[in-house]
Amino acid sequence: MSVVNSLKTHSTLDVAGKTYQFHSLQKAAEQLKGIDKLPKSLKVLLENLLRNEDGETVTGADIQAMADWLEARHSDREIQYRPARVLMQDFTGVPAVVDLAAMRDAVARAGGDPQQINPLSPVDLVIDHSVMVDRFATDEAFHQNVEIEMQRNGERYAFLRWGQTAFDNFRVVPPGTGICHQVNLEYLAQSVWASEVDGKLWAYPDTLVGTDSHTTMVNGLGVLGWGVGGIEAEAAMLGQPVSMLIPEVIGFKLTGKLREGMTATDLVLTVTQMLRKRGVVGKFVEFYGDGLADLPLADRATIANMAPEYGATCGFFPVDDITLGYMRLSGRPDEVIARVEAYSKAQGLWREPGDEPAFTDSLHLDMAEVEASLAGPKRPQDRVALPDIPDAFDDLLALQVAPADQEQARLEGEGGGGTAVGAQNAQATITVDGKEHVMSHGAVVIAAITSCTNTSNPSVMMAAGLVAKKAIERGLMRKPWVKSSLAPGSKVVTDYLEKAGLTDYLDQLGFNLVGYGCTTCIGNSGPLPDDIAHAVSENDLVVSAVLSGNRNFEGRVHPQVKANWLASPPLVVAYALAGNTRLNLAEEPLGLDAENKPVFLKDIWPSNAEIADAVAQVEDGMFRSRYADVFSGDEHWQSIQISEGKTYDWQNDSTYVKNPPYFDDIDQPLKPLVDVQQARVLAVFGDSITTDHISPAGNIKASSPAGEYLQSLGVKPDDFNSYGSRRGNHEVMMRGTFANIRIRNRMLGGEEGGETIHTPSGERMAIYDAAMRYQQEGTPLVVLAGKEYGTGSSRDWAAKGTNLLGVKAVLAESFERIHRSNLVGMGVLPLQFKEGQNVASLGLDGHEVIDIQGINDDLKPGQSLKVVATTSKGDKVNFDVLCRIDTRNEIDYFKAGGILHYVLRDLIGS
Structure with missing residues (x-):
C-alpha cells in the first residue's frame, strides 16, 4: 500500500534514545481547523x-470528513x-483458525500456495473459555479441573498448537x-504501539479488534479496541480494513468520588444502566x-x-498519569x-485537567451518588439497589410460578392447599455431609468470583478476601447448598491475595481456586451437586x-438457575x-456468631482504608514473574503432539474440529444477487434475542439435535463438553443454532425451547430438523x-x-x-x-410465505426493499424494509x- 500523506503530517519524535516516525495531529490541525476539539477516541481514528x-481505501475526503464531524x-x-x-479467545479463536485452515485447503485445491493464507497483523489467542468448575471447595480443585480440561479439549488444543x-x-x-x-490489560497492550517499516521505527496508537465483545x-x-465477530477479525488478520461509519461519540463526565463502602462494580452497574437508558x-x-x-486504572478497565x-x-479512557502508573505497576518496560x-x-x-472535547451528546455522574447494587435477574443493564433485591426476586418468582399454581388453586377451591x-x-x-438443611425459592446455589x-x-x-476474613473471625460459613468458586483472570491475583494473607480465609468459605478462566461468567459453571x-x-x-461477571442472560450461567445476579x-x-x-442484606443478618448474636453485612464490610492497605501490597514483581514466559505453557501443553504440515490433517472421526463446507464452491463463478422468493418463516422471536439465544455456549442437552448427533458418534453425555468448546465442528453448531433452552418462538405461543412449526404441514419439531426439511424441499x-x-x-x-x-434474511426491528x-459477513x-x-x-404469525423484492447486483447500502407476505388464507401483506448492509465494502x-x-x-484470483 502506497502512502499519499496529502497533508504532509509526517514527523519524528525522539524518546529515550530512539527516533520514532509518526503522523502529527498537530500538523493536521494547521489545515483541518478545530480538530484539536475532537474527542480523543476520534483523534485515534484520524491518525489511523x-x-x-x-x-483508494483511504482518501483525502475521508480525512476531511473527520474534521467535518465537528459541525454536526x-x-x-x-x-x-x-x-x-x-485478540482472540479460544471459543471464537478455534473456529477462526478452522476457517484459516479451510482457506489454506481451498487455495491448495485451486493450485495456489497455501501459505498465502497467513495473518498480516499480529494475532494473540488466549485459551481462557474452556475450563469448567467441575471440582470446587477443595484445595485440589484447580489441579483436578486442569486435568479434566486437558482431557476434554485435547483435540482442540492440538489443533491450536498446530496453528x-x-x-x-x-x-x-x-x-x-x-x-x-486481563492478559491484554496486564501484559499485551502497550497504549502506543511501535513497529519497524522499511527500516524505520514508527509509533502509533495501540488499536485492536477482538473476537470477544x-x-x-x-x-x-487508553487503547482503542472493540469486539467484532470472528469473521471480521479473520478478515482484519488477512489485510482487510474494518469498514465503519465515523461514529457519534457520547461524552460521560465523571466527577466526585465513590463514598465509603462503594465499589467499582457498583459504579459500573450505575454507568451501564444510565447509558442503556x-x-x-x-x-x-x-x-x-x-x-x-x-479513578484507578483498574476501575476504568471495569467500566470499559x-x-x-x-x-x-x-x-474509552484517555491516557494520563494514572495510565503510566498502572503500566509501571504491571511491569511494562521503561522504554514503552x-x-x-x-x-x-x-x-x-x-x-x-478541565478537558471538554466536542461530543455528540454528554451525560454526567457524580460518583458520590453511587449506591450498593446488583444487576439482574436476566440482564446486566437492570440495576437493582441492594435493599430491593428481595422484591426484584419475588417479581420474577411470581412470573415463574403463578400461572400453573393459580389454575391449581382455582380447581381446589378458595383456601385450598395448592395456592x-x-x-x-x-x-x-x-x-449435606450427613446433616439435613432446608432450601427454598431464592436459594443461592452458585456464588462465583x-x-x-x-x-x-x-x-x-x-x-472479597477481607469480607471472608471478617466472616471467619465472626464464625460464619457459607450455606451448604452454595457452589462457591474463585476463578481469577490472572495468576497475579492469587499472588496478591496470598501476600495479603487472605487466601486461607477464602478457602475456608469454599472460594478455593478452581481455574484461571471465564468459568461461570461464560456458562462453564459445571454441574450442581x-x-x-x-x-x-x-x-x-x-x-x-x-x-462477579458481566453477563446474566437466560440460560447462560446454568440451565437450572433462572435468577442470575451480577455483583x-x-x-x-x-x-x-x-x-x-430473598434476604435484604442491608437490614437482615447474614447469620449468627458463636454467641448466637446476629452478624450483619455492615459488621464484616471492610473500610476503604483497609482495602487500600491490602491493595498497596500489589507489586510490579508479581506481574514480571507471571508474564516472563507466558507463551510456554505447563507440562500438559508442552506434551501435546502435533503435525508440522502447512495444511491441517483433518481427522474424519473428530467431534471437535471438522473442515467446514463454506468454501466448497469457491472455484465456481459468482452468482448474481436475486430476490428471495417463496420463503418460509423458520421462527418468530421477540425483543432482546441475544447471541446466547441464537448460538448457546453452555450445556448440550442430550435430547437436542446436537446431543443426539454426538451420541450417534459414540460420545457419552458426560463427555459432551459445551457448545462453546465444539465451535470447530459445524455439525454440532448447526444443530445448536436457536437451541437455547430459554429461547421463545412465538410460533409456539412463546413457549421455551428451540422448536418450531414446519409449514405448511403444521408439524412441530426442533428448529434444526425443520431447517433440514426445508432444505430438502428447496425452500429458503x-x-x-x-x-x-x-x-x-x-x-x-x-x-x-x-x-x-x-x-x-433476518427481519428485525x-x-x-x-x-x-x-x-x-x-x-x-x-x-x-x-x-x-x-x-x-x-399481523404476521410465522405461517406466511415471504417474498423479498429489489435484491440485485445494484443493491445499495441502506436501500429500501419490498416485502410481500402471503398469509395461509391467501391474503397479501405488503411492506417496506430497510436493507441494513451499511457500507460499500459490506x-x-x-x-x-x-x-x-x-x-x-x-487471493485465488491474484
Whole structure:
C-alpha cells in the first residue's frame, strides 16, 4: 500500500534514545481547523486514516470528513480502519483458525500456495473459555479441573498448537494462564504501539479488534479496541480494513468520588444502566471530567469492560498519569512507558485537567451518588439497589410460578392447599455431609468470583478476601447448598491475595481456586451437586446465582438457575454466607456468631482504608514473574503432539474440529444477487434475542439435535463438553443454532425451547430438523424478530449457524452492531422494519410465505426493499424494509457470499 500523506503530517519524535516516525495531529490541525476539539477516541481514528492514506481505501475526503464531524457531531461517512493487532479467545479463536485452515485447503485445491493464507497483523489467542468448575471447595480443585480440561479439549488444543507453528504472526497463550482481556490489560497492550517499516521505527496508537465483545476492557488503558465477530477479525488478520461509519461519540463526565463502602462494580452497574437508558448502540462513549484524576486504572478497565452491556461500540479512557502508573505497576518496560507519555502529549491524546472535547451528546455522574447494587435477574443493564433485591426476586418468582399454581388453586377451591402463595413458599430438604438443611425459592446455589470484569480489579478482589476474613473471625460459613468458586483472570491475583494473607480465609468459605478462566461468567459453571440439582428440579425451585461477571442472560450461567445476579466480589461472598436472595442484606443478618448474636453485612464490610492497605501490597514483581514466559505453557501443553504440515490433517472421526463446507464452491463463478422468493418463516422471536439465544455456549442437552448427533458418534453425555468448546465442528453448531433452552418462538405461543412449526404441514419439531426439511424441499427461510436482535457476545456462530440452516434474511426491528455485521459477513441479509412497524403491527404469525423484492447486483447500502407476505388464507401483506448492509465494502462482501469468500476469491484470483 502506497502512502499519499496529502497533508504532509509526517514527523519524528525522539524518546529515550530512539527516533520514532509518526503522523502529527498537530500538523493536521494547521489545515483541518478545530480538530484539536475532537474527542480523543476520534483523534485515534484520524491518525489511523492519516497513516494509511493511499488514495483508494483511504482518501483525502475521508480525512476531511473527520474534521467535518465537528459541525454536526455525527457523520454518514464510511471509513476504512486498520487496527494494529487482533485478540482472540479460544471459543471464537478455534473456529477462526478452522476457517484459516479451510482457506489454506481451498487455495491448495485451486493450485495456489497455501501459505498465502497467513495473518498480516499480529494475532494473540488466549485459551481462557474452556475450563469448567467441575471440582470446587477443595484445595485440589484447580489441579483436578486442569486435568479434566486437558482431557476434554485435547483435540482442540492440538489443533491450536498446530496453528501456533503453521501461521506467522500468531501467538497462543496456553490454558491455565488467565482471561484474554486481563492478559491484554496486564501484559499485551502497550497504549502506543511501535513497529519497524522499511527500516524505520514508527509509533502509533495501540488499536485492536477482538473476537470477544469485552475486548473493550483495554480501553481503560487508553487503547482503542472493540469486539467484532470472528469473521471480521479473520478478515482484519488477512489485510482487510474494518469498514465503519465515523461514529457519534457520547461524552460521560465523571466527577466526585465513590463514598465509603462503594465499589467499582457498583459504579459500573450505575454507568451501564444510565447509558442503556440513553441509547448508545453503535456509538463510542468517551469518559472525561476531573473525577478521572481519582479513578484507578483498574476501575476504568471495569467500566470499559462492560461497554457491550451498555450497548456502545467501546468506552474509552484517555491516557494520563494514572495510565503510566498502572503500566509501571504491571511491569511494562521503561522504554514503552516513556514512549506512551511523549507520544500522547505530542498528539493531544493526553488527558489534561478541565478537558471538554466536542461530543455528540454528554451525560454526567457524580460518583458520590453511587449506591450498593446488583444487576439482574436476566440482564446486566437492570440495576437493582441492594435493599430491593428481595422484591426484584419475588417479581420474577411470581412470573415463574403463578400461572400453573393459580389454575391449581382455582380447581381446589378458595383456601385450598395448592395456592400460588404456597408455591411461592416451596421448600426442599437436602442432606449435606450427613446433616439435613432446608432450601427454598431464592436459594443461592452458585456464588462465583469470576470474570475479567472484576477479577482484574485488586480493590474488589481484596475486598472479597477481607469480607471472608471478617466472616471467619465472626464464625460464619457459607450455606451448604452454595457452589462457591474463585476463578481469577490472572495468576497475579492469587499472588496478591496470598501476600495479603487472605487466601486461607477464602478457602475456608469454599472460594478455593478452581481455574484461571471465564468459568461461570461464560456458562462453564459445571454441574450442581446431585442432591442440590435433584432438589431444584423435583420441587420446581426458582434458585439464584450470584457472580462477579458481566453477563446474566437466560440460560447462560446454568440451565437450572433462572435468577442470575451480577455483583461485586465482596457481595458474592456475602450472598454465599446468606444463602438466599430473598434476604435484604442491608437490614437482615447474614447469620449468627458463636454467641448466637446476629452478624450483619455492615459488621464484616471492610473500610476503604483497609482495602487500600491490602491493595498497596500489589507489586510490579508479581506481574514480571507471571508474564516472563507466558507463551510456554505447563507440562500438559508442552506434551501435546502435533503435525508440522502447512495444511491441517483433518481427522474424519473428530467431534471437535471438522473442515467446514463454506468454501466448497469457491472455484465456481459468482452468482448474481436475486430476490428471495417463496420463503418460509423458520421462527418468530421477540425483543432482546441475544447471541446466547441464537448460538448457546453452555450445556448440550442430550435430547437436542446436537446431543443426539454426538451420541450417534459414540460420545457419552458426560463427555459432551459445551457448545462453546465444539465451535470447530459445524455439525454440532448447526444443530445448536436457536437451541437455547430459554429461547421463545412465538410460533409456539412463546413457549421455551428451540422448536418450531414446519409449514405448511403444521408439524412441530426442533428448529434444526425443520431447517433440514426445508432444505430438502428447496425452500429458503427467513427469521422474524423484534428489537435489539443479536445483543450479547460477538459469536460468529450465531451468523454461521443461521447461514447453514438456510436462512436468507433476518427481519428485525433493530440489530446489535456486531451481529448485524456478522450476518452480512456470512451472506445473510439483515433487514429492518420501518419505524412504527413490527411483526405484531403487520399481523404476521410465522405461517406466511415471504417474498423479498429489489435484491440485485445494484443493491445499495441502506436501500429500501419490498416485502410481500402471503398469509395461509391467501391474503397479501405488503411492506417496506430497510436493507441494513451499511457500507460499500459490506455490499462487496455480500455479493461474494461473505467476507471470507471475498478475501479468498481475491487471493485465488491474484
